[in-house]
Amino acid sequence: MVTSFVLKVASRCNLNCSYCYMYNLGDKTYLKQPKFMSLDTMTTFAEKLSRYSDENGLKSFQIVFHGGEPLLYPKEFYRESIKIFREKLSDSYFDFVLQTNGVGLDEEWYSLFNELNIRVGVSIDGPKEYHDQYRVFHNGKGSYDEVRSAIQLGLDKGMHGVLSVVNLNISPQELYQEFKDLNILSFNLLLPDGHFDKLPDGIIREKVNTSNYTPYADWLIELFAIWKSDPDRPNMRFFKTLIQLIAGEEVGDQVLGLKKNGVAILETNGNLEVADSIRACYEGITRNDINIHTHEIDSVLADPLFDIYINSHQMVNEKCLNCPIYEICGGGFLLNRYSNENGFDNPTIYCHDMIKLVSYIQNDLINSLPEEVCREMDLTRVSYHEIVEELESQGPVSVQKNIKDKLLAYSLA
Ligand code: SF4
Known part of the structure; x- marks a missing residue:
């Protein structure tokens, strides 16, 4: 069953990260999307979610505000959106989450998110020298200084944690030290997006999945050893999930374990689709004609790609x-x-x-x-x-x- 919905509240971004699946890995269909999700679409989604909740006996949902960059969505729309969910599904529990690049995340935003009970995660790709190579504004300027300030501000304002894409050019020690210097209590790592015909930067095509070519494992093993030897280590979801799975617990997500993926994407125009990073396969692969204005939420289960996902x-x-x-x-x-x-x-x-x-x-x-x-x-x-x-x-x-x-x-x- 789908219980987690990623709402693409803004389809554009104020950064232009070189590895971004939304804009730089082969799919330009975002250009046809409205820039923002309208409150009408949000209301229709909440109404359909209420029906879906009743029909399937589901009373607990995760709503992830995402983009593009979700801080481009007007503050007032967040107040309205949360009100809509609380009104339309008054007997449901919601875990509201927002994942941002941190640019512009100031006191006012943190106050709003605390008021609305939205957990905030910030993306950072390591120390300034590395972060600024990848996470850049459209004029090429790095975003590290703004993001670091947002993280520091968030330390006592309820920031949930940080998210980084693994970069083999950063030594694990250097990355770990960066997180320690920032006093981060919780972080997670993502392996870079990519597939056999569009491999992550620096990966040697002929060597992929050949014996002893394990650059990501070698890097992660080094980080694991550093993390494990730190008595005051931050929470690290990727390692924690692996340990739980090895211990036989039934946990997991879209990357690890055997659990089903209960996540759907709601595009700014109301389209219901599969996880958007899959767009990096080829132009339009995730697109379908299932829209919240014309379909029920269950309809997405009939999409063949969603079925596989x-x-x-x-x-x-x-x-x-x-x-x-x-x-x-x-x-x-x-x-x-x-x-x-x-x-x-x-x-x-x-x-x-x-x-x-x-x-x-x-x-x-x-x-x-x-x-x-x-x-x-x-x-x-x-x-x-x-x-x-x-x-x-x-x-x-x-x-x-x-x-x-x-x-x-x-x-x-
Ligand atoms: S389960 Fe994972 S490790 Fe095993 S063969 Fe498949 S991809 Fe490789």
Whole structure:
């Protein structure tokens, strides 16, 4: 069931980040979207959400205000939007979240978000020297100084945490020190967007998913060791989720684990779509004709791409079905599996990285925990090389033909 909705309240951004999937990875359809979501669209969405809530017995929703840049949406619209949700769904619980690039996030904004009970996350890509290479204004000027001020202001004003895209050019020690210097209590990391035909910067095409080429795992393992040895470490969601999954907990998200993805995107014009970063596959891939003004929320479940997305940890390549760490990796984020040749019928571009990272953390847990606890948790040592070898031979589990056909349907070959 979809219980988390990402509302694209503004379709434009005041930054022009070089790696951004919205604007710089191959899809220009945002140009056809209205710049802002109207209150009429917001009201219609809340009405349809109320009906969807009653019909499915759902009383708890996450609403994420996103963009483009959500701080471009007028303050007054936030007051109105929250009022609309509270009125139309008076018996529901809401977790309101907003993810911003931090530019212009001042005292007034923080007061508003505290008043409306909206949790705020800020994106920063490490120390100034690196952040300013990627997160730039349209005139090329870096945004670090503004973002740092916004984070510092937010430390005692309820800022929820920060989000960074992994940049292999920053040493893990340097990145960690930056977060410590900023007194950040919670951070999360995203692997860069990309797929087999549009790899993240610096990744060597011929080496992807070949033995011993694990640049992201090597980087993340170094960061994990630094994080783990810090008695006063901030919360780090990516590592925490991996540890929980290794311990057998049923957690996860669109990247990790086997949980279904209960997230839908509401575009500024009211279109209901799949996670927007998947646009980086090719122009228009996420677009459909399902609009909140003409359709019910359930309609999005009939969109074939949405079907794959929501079941993306079940609809996986055959190698994943036979992989010893499938329950932890989940086959990876859907975008990272795409290739023009096979559509979504691939393991993720981070496959070898995941095998190495999960093996390292699992073995590290075993080294750190008493034997009886490991036995209770059914934790056994794993080896990167053994898993890689195992995946090279044909496994016993076959992928169903109808699932393979669905994954291949997005091939451009
Ligand atoms: S590690 Fe590779 S093969 Fe295993 S589940 Fe993840 S993507 Fe699939």
